Amino acid sequence: MAEVIIVPSEQEAGRLVGDAIADLITDRPDAVLGLATGSTPLAVYRHLSDRVRRDGVDVSRVRGFALDEYVGLPAGHPESYRRVIEREVVEPVGFDPARIQVPHGDLEGIETAGERYEAAIREAGGIDLQILGIGRTGHIGFNEPGSSLASSTRVKTLTEETRADNARFFDSPEEVPMHCITQGIGTILRARHLVLLAFGAAKAEAVAAAVEGPVSTSAPGSAVQLHPHVTVVVDEAAAASLSQAPYYRHAWANKPAWQGI
Ligand code: F6R
Numbered sequence: 001m002a003e004v005i006i007v008p009s010e011q012e013a014g015r016l017v018g019d020a021i022a023d024l025i026t027d028r029p030d031a032v033l034g035l036a037t038g039s040t041p042l043a044v045y046r047h048l049s050d051r052v053r054r055d056g057v058d059v060s061r062v063r064g065f066a067l068d069e070y071v072g073l074p075a076g077h078p079e080s081y082r083r084v085i086e087r088e089v090v091e092p093v094g095f096d097p098a099r100i101q102v103p104h105g106d107l108e109g110i111e112t113a114g115e116r117y118e119a120a121i122r123e124a125g126g127i128d129l130q131i132l133g134i135g136r137t138g139h140i141g142f143n144e145p146g147s148s149l150a151s152s153t154r155v156k157t158l159t160e161e162t163r164a165d166n167a168r169f170f171d172s173p174e175e176v177p178m179h180c181i182t183q184g185i186g187t188i189l190r191a192r193h194l195v196l197l198a199f200g201a202a203k204a205e206a207v208a209a210a211v212e213g214p215v216s217t218s219a220p221g222s223a224v225q226l227h228p229h230v231t232v233v234v235d236e237a238a239a240a241s242l243s244q245a246p247y248y249r250h251a252w253a254n255k256p257a258w259q260g261i
Pocket of ligand 1: 035036037038039040041067068132133134135136139140141142
C-alpha cells in the first residue's frame with residue numbers, strides 16, 4: 001500500500017520531498033532522479049535549490065531523467081520539456097546539464113527515441129527516486145488511460161483533456177502538440193522509490209482512483225499500487241475523496257522518524 005501523507009500546503013510538500021531528495025543526494029552523490037515537469041513539483045524544486053544554497057548540498061554528480069517530452073516542437077521552444085527542465089530544475093538547483101536527459105521529441109529519429117532512452121536509464125543503473133504528478137485523466141507521465149501497465153518509453157497521443165489542461169503554457173490551445181514521448185508505466189515502476197504529488201480539488205478523483213481504486217489501465221496512476229515503495233503527498237483538497245484519510249493521518253502522525261519517507 002502506498003504511504004499517503006496529507007499536508008497543509010504545497011510549500012510543506014515541497015519541504016518534505018525536497019528534504020528527502022537532499023538526504024538521498026547526501027547519501028549517494030551520483031543519485032539518479034526521475035524529474036516531472038508541470039506545476040505540481042515546482043515547490044519541491046524550489047526547496048531543493050534552497051537546500052543546495054543554504055546547506056551546500058553537492059549536486060554536481062546527480063543524474064536525472066525527465067519523464068516526458070512533446071513530439072515535434074521546434075528546437076529551443078520555451079515550452080519544450082527540455083527547456084522547462086533547464087529553466088525550472090537544472091538552473092535553479094545547479095545540476096550539471098550534461099547529466100540531465102530528456103526524451104528526444106524531434107521527429108527525426110523518433111522511431112528509436114524510446115528504446116534509446118530506456119537504454120540510457122539502464123546504463124545509469126536505474127532511477128533511485130521518481131517524482132510524479134498526476135493528470136485529471138489519471139495519467140502519470142503522459143500515460144493516458146488505456147496505457148499498458150508494462151509499457152516502456154514510447155510515443156503516445158495526448159487526450160484532448162490533457163491538451164486543454166496544458167494549453168495554459170501555450171499561446172493558443174491548437175499549439176499544444178498532439179503527441180508526446182513518455183516513460184512508460186513499466187519504466188516508472190522500475191524506479192526504486194516513487195513520490196507522487198497532487199494538489200487541489202481538480203486532482204481529488206484521480207488521486208482516489210490511483211491510491212484506492214482497482215489497479216486498471218483505465219486509471220494509469222493506480223499502477224503505483226504495484227510498487228513496493230510509494231509515497232503519495234497531497235494537500236487537503238486533493239485528499240478529499242480518499243476514504244482511508246483518517247488512517248493515513250494516524251499512520252503519518254505515528255511514524256517513527258528514522259523511517260523517513
Ligand atoms: C509532467 C507529467 C504529467 C504531469 C501531470 C500534472 O512531466 O508527466 O504527468 O505531472 O500532467 O500536471 P500539473 O503538475 O501541471 O498539474
